[in-house]
Amino acid sequence: MSHKKTATPSMYHFFRLPCLLKLKCLLSVILLLPVATFASAGIDLRESLIAKAEEHSLWEKVEWLNLIHYNKEHSAYLSQVDDERFFYASDGSNNPRSELLATIKNLFVEEDDHNQQAQCRFVARTRWLSEQLDIDSKILPKVRCDEYIEWRQMVQADSVTMVFPAYHLNSPSSMFGHTLLRLDNSQDSKTDWLSYAVNFGANIDNSDNSLIYAYRGLAGGYPGIFISEPYFKKIQEYNRIEHRDIWEYELNLTAEETERLIQHLWELKTINFDYYFFDENCSYRLLELIEVARPEVELTDEFIVTAIPVDTVRAIDKAQLIESVSYRPARATEIQHILEGISKQQREIVLDLSEDIQALDSDAFIGLDLAQQKTTVDLAYKYLRYLNTETSRDPATAKRSYQLLQKLNSYPLEIDISSTVPTPLPPEKGHNSKRTTMGLGQRLNNNYAELGFKMAFHDLEDAKDGFLQGAQINIGSIKVRAEDNVGLRLYQLDLVDIFSLTPRNSFFDPLSWKVYTGFERQLTSDKDQLVYHLSGGAGGTWEIIKNHQFHALVIGRLEINKQFKNLIEPAVGFNTGFLSHFKHTTAHLELSGEQFQDDIYRLRVQYTQNFVLSTNHSIKLFARHQWQENDTDFSDINLNYQYYF
Numbered sequence: 237m238s239h240k241k242t243a244t245p246s247m248y249h250f251f252r253l254p255c256l257l258k259l260k261c262l263l264s265v266i267l268l269l270p271v272a273t274f275a276s277a278g279i280d281l282r283e284s285l286i287a288k289a290e291e292h293s294l295w296e297k298v299e300w301l302n303l304i305h306y307n308k309e310h311s312a313y314l315s316q317v318d319d320e321r322f323f324y325a326s327d328g329s330n331n332p333r334s335e336l337l338a339t340i341k342n343l344f345v346e347e348d349d350h351n352q353q354a355q356c357r358f359v360a361r362t363r364w365l366s367e368q369l370d371i372d373s374k375i376l377p378k379v380r381c382d383e384y385i386e387w388r389q390m391v392q393a394d395s396v397t398m399v400f401p402a403y404h405l406n407s408p409s410s411m412f413g414h415t416l417l418r419l420d421n422s423q424d425s426k427t428d429w430l431s432y433a434v435n436f437g438a439n440i441d442n443s444d445n446s447l448i449y450a451y452r453g454l455a456g457g458y459p460g461i462f463i464s465e466p467y468f469k470k471i472q473e474y475n476r477i478e479h480r481d482i483w484e485y486e487l488n489l490t491a492e493e494t495e496r497l498i499q500h501l502w503e504l505k506t507i508n509f510d511y512y513f514f515d516e517n518c519s520y521r522l523l524e525l526i527e528v529a530r531p532e533v534e535l536t537d538e539f540i541v542t543a544i545p546v547d548t549v550r551a552i553d554k555a556q557l558i559e560s561v562s563y564r565p566a567r568a569t570e571i572q573h574i575l576e577g578i579s580k581q582q583r584e585i586v587l588d589l590s591e592d593i594q595a596l597d598s599d600a601f602i603g604l605d606l607a608q609q610k611t612t613v614d615l616a617y618k619y620l621r622y623l624n625t626e627t628s629r630d631p632a633t634a635k636r637s638y639q640l641l642q643k644l645n646s647y648p649l650e651i652d653i654s655s656t657v658p659t660p661l662p663p664e665k666g667h668n669s670k671r672t673t674m675g676l677g678q679r680l681n682n683n684y685a686e687l688g689f690k691m692a693f694h695d696l697e698d699a700k701d702g703f704l705q706g707a708q709i710n711i712g713s714i715k716v717r718a719e720d721n722v723g724l725r726l727y728q729l730d731l732v733d734i735f736s737l738t739p740r741n742s743f744f745d746p747l748s749w750k751v752y753t754g755f756e757r758q759l760t761s762d763k764d765q766l767v768y769h770l771s772g773g774a775g776g777t778w779e780i781i782k783n784h785q786f787h788a789l790v791i792g793r794l795e796i797n798k799q800f801k802n803l804i805e806p807a808v809g810f811n812t813g814f815l816s817h818f819k820h821t822t823a824h825l826e827l828s829g830e831q832f833q834d835d836i837y838r839l840r841v842q843y844t845q846n847f848v849l850s851t852n853h854s855i856k857l858f859a860r861h862q863w864q865e866n867d868t869d870f871s872d873i874n875l876n877y878q879y880y881f
Contacts (some may be wrong), residue, residue, distance in 0.1 A: 238823060240706075240793075242564070243488040256563075263574055265698065272627050279858045281344075281375060282341060282344050285369050285371065288465070289336060289340060289369060290337075294336055294365075294368055294369075295332035295333040295336040295337075296332070299364055299528075299531045300332060300364070301332060302424050302524070302527050302528045303333065303360060303364065303500060303503075304317070304323075304335055305317050305330055305509075305524060306327070313331070313332055314328045314329065315328070315330070315577055316510050316516060317329065317508070317509055318508050318509055319459075319508040319509075321507065322507050323335055323338075324339050324342050324354075325337070325338035326643065331787075336365075339354065339358065339365065340369075341364060342378065342864075343362065343365070344376065344702075345377075346377045346661045350379040350381060350382060351383045352384070353381070353385070355376060355377075355379050355381065356383070356384055357503065358499075358572070358751060359381070359499040359502055359503065360499040360503055363496075363499065370691045373867045374393070376810065377577075378436060378455075384502055387505075388502070390432070391432050391464070392421050393419035393420055393421055393498060394420075394422050394423075394491040394494050394495070395419075395420045395421075395422045395469065395486070395489065395491070395494055396417055396419060396420065396487045396489050396494050397417070397418040397432070397484050397486045397487065398417055398484075398485040398552060399415065399416045399417070399418075399470070399484050399485075400414070400482070400483040400484060400545060400546070400549055401413065401414045401416075401470075401475075401480045402428050402483065402664060402704065403480070403703070403707060403709075404474075404478050404480050404664060404772065405704070405707055405734070405738075410478070410480075411709055411727050411734070412545055412692070412693070412709065413544075413546055413870060414519075414545055414548070415522055415545045415548055416434060416435040416436075416518070417433070417522055418431050418432070418433050418467050418484070419431055419432045419464075419494075420486075420496065422491075426828040427465075428467060429468040429471065430466060431466075431467045432465065432466060432467065433465055433467040433469070433470045433514055434462060434463075434522070435462070435464075435466055435470070435523060436461070436463075436512075436517075436518045437459055437460065437461070437463070437518055438458035438459070438460055438511045439800075440693035442793065448859065450523070450714070452800035458511050459509065459510075459511060459740050460509040460510065460511030460516070460517075461508060461509070462504045462507075462521070463859055473572075474566075475564060475827050476566070476567050476754075477625050479566045479568040479569075479622075480564050480566055480597060481563070481564065481565050482563075482564040482566070482661060483561065483562070483662060484561070484562040484563075484564060485549065485553075485558050485560075486559040486560045486561075486562070486606045487552065487557050487558065487559060488556075488558070489530060489557070491528050491755065492643070493529040493530050496528060496529050497525055497526070499660075499706050500525065500529075509541075514541070514542045514543070516543070516757060517543055518545070519540055519545040519547075520536060521542040521546070522676060523535040523551060523552075524536060526552065526557070530630065532699035535548075535552065535555060536694045538551070539551075542669075542692060544692055544693060546664055546666075546669065546702075547669055547692075549663065549664040550664045550668075558571070561662055563657075563659045563660075564761060565657040567618065567621070567622050567625075568622060570617055570655075570657055570658055571615065571619055571622060571743065573655065573657045573741065574611070574615050574618075574655055575659075577655065578608075578611065578612070578615070580876040582598060582608060582611070582612050582615075582644055583602055583742065583743075584600075585616075585744075586615050586616045586619060587602075587742060589601075589616035589617050589640065590620050590623070592794065593640070596613075606647060606648075606651055607651050610644065610651050611653045613640055613644045613647075614644055614653055616640055617637060617640040619638065619646055619743065620633065620637045624637070641671070647880050659774055660701070661701040661702045663701050664702070666701050666851070667694075667698060667852050668701070669694075669853055669880070670689075670690065670692065670693075670877055670881050671690040671880045671881070672687075672688065672689050672878075672881070673689075673856075673876045673878045674686070674689035674692075674876065674877050675688075675876030675877060677858075677872075677874025677876055678871070678873055679719075679870070679871070679872040680759070680870050681766065681870075682719050682722065683719070684717040684874075686715055686716070686717045686874060686876065687716050688711060688716070688876070689713070690712065690713040690714075691711050691712030692709070692710070692711045692712065693709055693710070693711070693815055694708060694709055694710070695708055695846075696708045696737065696822075697823075697824050697844050697846040697856065698822070698844070698846060698854070699822070699846075699848045699851070705783075705817070706737035706738055706739070706815070707736055707737070707738075708734060708735035708737075709733075709734055710730060710732070710734070711731070711732060712730075712731070713728070713729070713730040713732075713733065713754075714728070714729050715727045715729075726755070726758045726766060727757055728754070728755065728757065730752070730756075731753050731754040732751060732752070732754070733751075733752050733753075733754070734752070735749075735752075736748055736749050736750070737775060737776055737777040737785060737787050737815065739777050739785055741778075741779070747775075747776070747850040748776055748777040748789060749772070749773065749774040749775075749789070750771070750772060750789055751771075752769075752770075752771040752772065753769065753770045754768070754769070755767065755768050755769075755879075758795075758797065758838075759864070760797055760799035760800070760836075762868075765797075765799070767795055767797045768795070768796040769793055769794065769795045770793070770794045771791060771792070771794075772791070773789045773790050773791035773809075773810075773811065774790065775787065775788045775789030775790055775791060776789075783817040784816045784817075785816075786817075787811075787812060788810070789811045789812070790808075790810055791808070791809040791811050792806070792807070792809075793806065793808075793809060794807075795807065795832075800832070800836070801833070801834060805832050806832075806833075807829065807830040807831055808830065809828065809829050810829060810830075811827075811828040812828070813826035813827060814827075820847065821846060821847050822846045822847060823845045824843070824844045824845075825841075825842075826843075826844075827841050828840055828842075835865060836864075837862070837865055839863045840860055840861065840863070841864040841865070842858070842859065842860035842861075843857075843860075844856065844857070844858050846878075851880070852880040852881065854877075854880075854881075855875065855876070855877055855878070856875070856878055857874075857875055858873065858874050859871070859873045860872045
């Protein structure tokens with residue numbers, strides 16, 4: 237019996253194929269074998285990397301937690317990113333492990349559009365995982381990240397500067413100041429104007445009015461996003477249009493740390509965050525970026541309730557991140573400084589020139605020496621440019637500005653009229669933002685002990701160094717008193733107390749204004765009770781001599797008081813006084829009052845003096861006497877120790 241080896245059907249059909257088809261089949265098998273082998277190897281490699289990540293619990297590393305912006309709350313993690321595009325895992329927003337393992341898997345997923353590849357979308361994540369797991373880039377899908385490459389070529393930076401535009405009372409969103417980052421090229425320090433600025437802010441609806449904006453900003457009703465744009469636009473916005481001084485803090489981040497920050501910034505492009513005006517705001521998010529750049533520093537833990545911009549500057553100072561500090565005065569600050577150094581006659585000529593170019597031919601101008609003439613023309617030109625930012629530009633003004641520039645250029649270059657604005661105390665060196673007080677006093681012939689707390693952040697009578705002079709911004713102030721024969725009770729709760737006193741003169745005519753709302757004790761019909769009020773008004777402030785100001789405002793008031801005929805009663809009143817700043821003390825004398833219906837009125841005089849012991853310690857004396865209807869009058873006087881923290 238012969239044993240003959242027979243071909244299988246598949247082999248039989250194969251050998252029966254024409255030669256050309258046989259060749260195609262062989263080539264297909266040869267080409268598909270490496271692909272199948274690679275796919276199998278890719279799966280094995282991916283599983284190997286996941287096992288290695290599991291072994292080392294990489295998701296617990298602070299670098300990973302920072303990259304995904306996780307916060308730990310009650311033993312659970314939650315990312316502050318509010319955008320599903322930022323996560324690969326379905327539970328990635330609250331599960332660091334899931335997100336890390338899902339990211340590793342997606343490193344091997346090929347996309348038709350390379351820009352959507354994990355390596356291109358999440359450059360910083362990819363780099364960190366590659367370092368931790370020793371991933372050779374050759375084993376990952378080959379990609380070309382065109383969009384990232386183009387963006388990175390525009391952002392030619394290897395160093396970072398934190399920028400603090402100072403306080404701006406006429407803008408509710410900027411009254412506490414603001415912070416942003418500038419990405420610089422250390423090889424050419426003269427190009428900072430062309431550097432890119434990184435700004436985080438609310439993505440607001442322009443149709444919202446101020447009340448809706450305030451509510452949604454406080455309640456988290458807007459998403460927050462990072463925006464990168466040329467720095468010169470921010471200088472125009474803050475320094476020239478809003479007339480805010482700018483402080484620049486160069487950070488001592490290394491080139492590698494800066495690269496890590498920039499790569500992560502790319503990952504956040506168009507990504508939405510939670511945004512809250514008081515805590516998760518512009519300043520808080522920038523600190524998170526710096527934590528990504530230098531993971532060993534902890535900058536955000538202390539900002540639980542509020543993240544006031546100046547406090548975040550203090551945080552980077554405390555962490556020893558500041559290399560150097562620069563001051564960029566606003567155009568209005570420069571003009572004011574020059575005005576203080578020239579004569580009254582020159583100031584009058586400057587005003588004349590800003591209105592009529594023919595003033596160049598006046599006897600008063602011709603009588604000046606060349607240096608005075610050049611200074612006067614230069615100041616008139618700067619003042620005219622300042623006015624152009626306040627009002628729409630018109631051809632006559634543009635022509636006069638050009639004529640002044642021509643006249644300025646006609647003077648010899650040897651005549652030096654340069655004037656440097658003295659650098660004031662940096663904002664972070666002023667007193668801290670929160671304050672607690674302890675004191676003793678007497679009111680209505682009743683002795684009391686007082687405890688107080690203020691969330692933020694400056695009184696008119698506080699030391700002005702580091703702050704905007706004549707600006708009071710208080711949020712969340714509370715006073716509790718333990719009184720003889722009464723016991724412990726709430727005396728005052730101020731929700732918002734803002735007072736802006738900016739002096740007027742021939743060149744500048746700002747409006748002084750006040751907004752004040754909360755609960756306070758008022759004696760009405762012999763009953764001392766807590767009432768709610770909303771008060772506000774406007775007027776003017778004039779500087780009598782330097783650091784001594786007089787103010788006068790018309791005030792309107794709405795009060796909810798059970799002793800009134802109506803639940804809500806309106807009143808018209810006034811507030812006037814003198815505010816004097818000395819080297820180590822501030823004095824404030826006020827006369828104020830309001831008239832309600834039915835001959836109910838209040839008239840009061842009060843005096844406040846704050847004695848500065850050191851930056852964060854002071855003693856405040858307060859005395860008030862009040863007259864009102866039914867021939868009633870009484871006093872309130874106390875002495876408090878104040879500690880700023």
